[in-house]
Amino acid sequence: MDRNEIERCDTVEVHRELLKSVSGKMPKEEELYDLAELFKVFGDSTRIRILFVLFEAEVCVCDLAEALNMTQSAISHQLKILKQNKLVRSRREGKSVFYALADGHVRTIIDQGREHIEEE
Amino acid sequence: MDRNEIERCDTVEVHRELLKSVSGKMPKEEELYDLAELFKVFGDSTRIRILFVLFEAEVCVCDLAEALNMTQSAISHQLKILKQNKLVRSRREGKSVFYALADGHVRTIIDQGREHIEEE
C-alpha cells in the first residue's frame, strides 16, 4: 500500500498506469512527425530572417537576397521550404515573384520563442 | 514620379527605403541565432514525444525510455538538449532523476504548431 511513496524505476503499478494515460493523449505518429517537420522549418536562422522581413512587407526574391546579403539561389531554396510548409505564399507579378506571410501562426510561434529565450 | 507603380527588381528608391526600415526591426544576429537554435529543439519527433509525455506528468528517465520504446541513452541525450534550452527542468530523487516542463511557452508553441498543421 505504501509502494506509491517509494520512487523506483523498475516497473511499478503507478508507472504503468501513468504511461497508459500518457499514451492516450499522445498524438498519432503522423502528427508528431509533421509537428517536428514544421518546427524544423523555424530552426534555421536564414529562414527566421526571411520571416522577419516578411513581417514588415511583401517582397520579391531579389530584395530578400539583398536584404539578407545572400545568394538568390540560397534564398530561393529556403523560400521553397517555407512555402511547402505553408508559412509563406507567393504571387507572381511580371518577372518578379512576391512572397508574404501565409498566416498569423507564424508570428505567434516566433513571438513565443522570443519570449522564451528572453526569460532567464 | 510613376516609378513606384513599376515593379522591378533592380534597385529602386522604394525598395531601398523598405529594406532600410526592415533592417531596423530585424533582431540582432545573436537573437536570430538563439531563436533558430530554440526551434531546432522542437524540430525532432523524439523530443516532441518527450514533451508530450511531460505535458501529462513529471517522469523519470527510464519511464520515458519505456513510454517511447527507446534506449535510455538516446532519451538521456535528448533530455540534455531539452534542458540546455530550458524547456525542461530536472530533479533528483534517490537513484532516479525526474523531468518536468520548465514553463508554459513550450505548450503554447506546440499548440500553435498543431493549429497550423491542422489548418488546410
Place this chain on the structure above:
DNA sequence: CAAACATATGAACAAATGCTCATATGAAAA
C-alpha cells in the same frame, strides 16, 4: 566496502541539411 541500479556522456557512424555552382524555366523587352 562492493554490488546493483539509474542516469550521463564521449566516440563513431549514418542520415539529414544548407549553401554553392551551373543551368533550367518563365516573362518582358528589344
Place this chain on the structure above:
DNA sequence: TTTTCATATGAGCATTTGTTCATATGTTTG
C-alpha cells in the same frame, strides 16, 4: 524571335544531427 532579367532547381560538398555502443558518474543497498 532573340535577348535579358527574375526566379527555380538539381547535383555536389561540407557541416550538423540523432542514434548506438561502451563506459563513466552518482546513489542506494547489502
